[in-house]
Amino acid sequence: MQWWKVILLVVGLAALFSLGIILGHFAIPKPTQAGPISPSQDLDQELLETVMSQLDANRIQENLRSLSLEPHMATTQRDENLVQLLLQRWQNPESGLDAAGEGVYEVLLSFPSREQPNTVQVVSHNGDVLFTAQQSEANLTGEQGDPEVVQPYAAYAPAGTPQGLLVYANRGAESDYAYLKDQGINLTGTIALTRYGGVGRGAKAVNGAKHGVAGLLVYTDPRDINDNLRFPNETFPHSWALPPSGVERGSYYEHFGDPKTPYFPATPYAFRLENDDIQGFPPIPTQPISFEDAQNLLCNLNGSVAPNSWQGALGCDYKLGPGFQNNSVFPQDSEVNVTVHNRLELRNSSNVLGIIRGAVEPDRYVLYGNHRDSWVHGAVDPSSGTAVLLEISRVLGTLVKEGKWRPRRSIVFASWGAEEFGLIGSTEFTEEFFTKLQERGVAYVNVDIAVFANATLRVQGTPPVQNVVFTAAKQVPAPGKSSLTVYDNWLQHNNRSSPVHGVIPSLGSLGSGSDYAAFLHFLGITSMDIAYTYDRSKTSARIYPTYHTAFDTFQYVETFLDPGFTSHHAVAQTVINVLLRLSDSLLLPFSVSDYSETLRSFLQTAQTDLEPLLGQQSIDLGPLVSAVERFERAAAALDQRIETLKKNLSDPLKVRMVNDQLMLLERAFLNTRAFPEDFYYSHVLWAPRTSSVVTFPGLANACAEANNTPNDPRAWAKVRKQLSIAAMAVEGAAATLEPVADI
């Protein structure tokens, strides 16, 4: 070979070799770590479609059939059987979770006596029993005859046998009793008949006792629950309406969690209050009755006619009492006797917990739960939610067992015990794992009653969840309306105008109606509650009519609430979509700026509704204005940094740091000293608000109180303190959103 050919060959070879090196280095991506899991694992849209499509309405239906076959009140044998059913499902080698187990707490529950049922009677002057209310609901479909159906009762109401003249006290609000007093009625020693709604169950008894009422009756008025239907042939099983014999059971405890162990988990090491030291039990014997029985009492009452707003649909003029009319079926001096034999009992209640371990960030928990216990068969409450929970865990569990998927973060599934007695199982869980959950909880998703009715999605939650729920709802077809998404359908039913987003579905806020309460108020974990619900143009029912009665059965759901289980299916699809977005998105799908909108709105309401009052006391909202402005700036700037970060998500720590800011924002609104009288409430924005002014609850309540006692300097000090608490929370939250290395 000639020398130039040799050179050419060598140069050519060298060039090719170099090109190879260059290509090899730059063109072939290196796996960034040893295992099959990448720290940049992100949400997989295709997988999202797959899991949504694998949810099966028939399986939800069959789940519900099994779950609601028999009454399963907390800690009964049937409740225990369902614990085993849950464990079996979640430990199934083909479709179960990575691990599942039980958490048992010894808690204080309240039951009526089988041997001595509670009674409500009309008794004549000489002691003859003229009338006895039914002790059980009519057996209309067979289920009501089950010996495990518990007698309707007011859980935690004390035993006792008060007897006295009957009065009608509307909803048992403080103002209702005050009205009776204003009418010259002496309430001391009376039995007050009240209807459900307006105020909480326990409050009816607490308010009454303050005025000397000796015993309380509560019933459900057909006006409030049945859109006025009241006859047997127009109520269940002929429609979804409550039969005349239906009685709403419920807990009358004013707080939540195990009453003996506030702030301690009800474990063997827990400090337990003596029963006499427990605060929040109703102070007087109380018994719920049917509207059929209420009619017999109410339509025979003496006294002046009750105000219009007190009237209901029992087909007579409601009068105030006291006592019965002269010409009624009962002699005028007849009294009502309420005999309550409820007993407090320490019982073992179980939570069932399951987990799919996160592949990348196992120490981040997306929690999803529902309670398991019902009052009777509980097909709607809570089994509709549990039927969905089981179907979702089956679909995700199967993927995991097949090795096809593992979430980025851990998903924790929970079936809570003893919710009906006061959110007990979930509260004890948050007490037992307080630090761990507060450090690591990404979000809590609650689906209690999955389907109240089949009209529209309804979501309650804190502002950051709006974004993820909307995104999910846009990917789910609305049941029965193939051309519409769940989102569009929701938008049609219940919307609001947002200054930022325009017209959007309206997100409700979270009180303490279900197991999210301790997660939000005690732990400060971003929470939501998801369900399908009513078309409010078609019903004004306070809640679905058979709520907490023996008529809440599988047949009821199948026939009236959700034939074909399409709404259950839509809820399941929405929830599984939300769960995967929370567990798998590289960046958490929370929009912190949506909190800016809430804070601005709280501030504006305070300025409009409270500033005139505050001005008179030289109390300045300025600090709150600064705080909200700072929050708005910090949130907007964080949004921008996130947009920048999205362009290069390769650094797992940068992603984690931003996610920590997003995850922990809700915690920043906690102040354990803000509401010392309200057990567990420490979230400064969502604590109970008794005032009608929609602003920071502590501020609103303190202003309402000071407005009533304007000459008490302590009341105004309380206003100042609550204003300071609000400003501090917002400032502190803003500080967590600002760049992490700013000082």
Next chain:
Amino acid sequence: MQWWKVILLVVGLAALFSLGIILGHFAIPKPTQAGPISPSQDLDQELLETVMSQLDANRIQENLRSLSLEPHMATTQRDENLVQLLLQRWQNPESGLDAAGEGVYEVLLSFPSREQPNTVQVVSHNGDVLFTAQQSEANLTGEQGDPEVVQPYAAYAPAGTPQGLLVYANRGAESDYAYLKDQGINLTGTIALTRYGGVGRGAKAVNGAKHGVAGLLVYTDPRDINDNLRFPNETFPHSWALPPSGVERGSYYEHFGDPKTPYFPATPYAFRLENDDIQGFPPIPTQPISFEDAQNLLCNLNGSVAPNSWQGALGCDYKLGPGFQNNSVFPQDSEVNVTVHNRLELRNSSNVLGIIRGAVEPDRYVLYGNHRDSWVHGAVDPSSGTAVLLEISRVLGTLVKEGKWRPRRSIVFASWGAEEFGLIGSTEFTEEFFTKLQERGVAYVNVDIAVFANATLRVQGTPPVQNVVFTAAKQVPAPGKSSLTVYDNWLQHNNRSSPVHGVIPSLGSLGSGSDYAAFLHFLGITSMDIAYTYDRSKTSARIYPTYHTAFDTFQYVETFLDPGFTSHHAVAQTVINVLLRLSDSLLLPFSVSDYSETLRSFLQTAQTDLEPLLGQQSIDLGPLVSAVERFERAAAALDQRIETLKKNLSDPLKVRMVNDQLMLLERAFLNTRAFPEDFYYSHVLWAPRTSSVVTFPGLANACAEANNTPNDPRAWAKVRKQLSIAAMAVEGAAATLEPVADI
């Protein structure tokens, strides 16, 4: 070319090309991210050596000279000048930090009146003034004559002019006043003379007032502070001992933080208590005096001789009073008049904060601070610490400015304001940034007085810091003993036998003596306090003798405490080593198992000292035993997982997850409801313990109380509750150490 040559060439080229690709892909490491910082950046031993060697004792000395040139009591002009000095240093373009700024709080301080100095006088029956205590210290070295030297006073003691017979009440403990009462002495309306030590300053007044004492005097006995030296020619400037005219100033507020704003930062939005509503101020006028003046009073007292343990070194028999001896320099019926003109004032106090931003995990804060304010010149307290702080920030700042280094995590430097009045600046800071700090704080390192004496290192901290402090101390040569490390020297001076580690230096526990208090007790951040201190075989001084007096000057330090500043240098080297280990170690250098040892020891003490008592009430320590065992198992298992992880540290998220467990362990011991009466204390293991039984403080205190009132069932309920609180904390902490995806 022949066809076989062509084939050979092509095959050869292809092979070379492939080889190139292979080499390029596998043999040349890819940068794992864009920037120069690697997420696996770990502690650099060489850098550690470098920074330690760059610390300069001369610069520390010159820092101290500048800092202690003039009195710089909180919020005075000179304090403000030092704020500017700090800012200048930390904002220096060559040797400063990334950023530095001020945090200002409007807080309630207490000052004597310049116009009307406080007086202590002996007054005869007819009103003649027989004796007046000195209003200032003797001007021995020039500094004491500075017009900015504040008159000795008891901060927060109320104004007033009590006058009465003098009694001697030893240390002003509850038992001391009780003893006087038992001796038949009526304390009502008396002036009590007490000596420093034994109980807190404020407690002397609180206890006295309970017994009717009208005014309080406090002095420092030469026995307690001077190893009995008391004459001018044997005390400073002739030795380190306290001159006869020296008076210890101090805060008599019983809690810490700004008194007007407990649990709120003293910002414009803070809710402020009315001064009358503040709890924890001494209830009676109080004034500290010198032992020279005390001698005049005490050595002339009437009454029976005080017990041996009450005697001091003033050269006379201490008697109890009331009133003076018949044959003394004062007529027997002479009274002592205490006139206090202290005023409460709202003042702006500044913290100075600086940061070196972390390169990899900027959202993890290693905090390092000291207060800036002194009572007078404060060369020792606090300027010795600030002199070290400035030198450390210079060395680290210079490296950062030169682009040679940036820590993995952020380092936050703090110069706190108004510590002397009750840890005010640091407490307000923790209140303002509560959530942010609780989420992100890795550790708080406090160096208040850097050098009490030049004998040995002394570290107080929670158990996890033992490991990092020991490791650091082993790398620092002991001052003046070139063959010994600081660790070995420490081991010789103060050791204990650990069942796990054998004989090791003894780590002290943290009370509320300096700015770590809010970090540990309120935020639950792992904390430590580092200093050089006494050889206890050579002195029994309660603290260095010129503490809080006008004799705590630069000359004092240079001549007596640390000639050559070698101890300052050793403290600086230890601290910078600790800081770098905390900021740069890939895995946090905390040993959680060292908490197992503490818990086991607390448990064993409870079993030995409390179980007999508890057994009588059927109170079982079983739950605590289970909790401690669970913690031990969890900590040991975590240690093992960390060992495994160390073999492959390439996954930054795995490292971060373990670090989060280590960092947050301390938080798990917090319970905001454990000690509702003690402001800010929520750490279940380190809250104040009044009982002498070294175990869980809440349990120990409750047992001591119940032992005193054994027939009160509420007292035993409190014991049960505290036992439950302890068990819950340990169980909850164990849960945070267990594998993160266990349920």
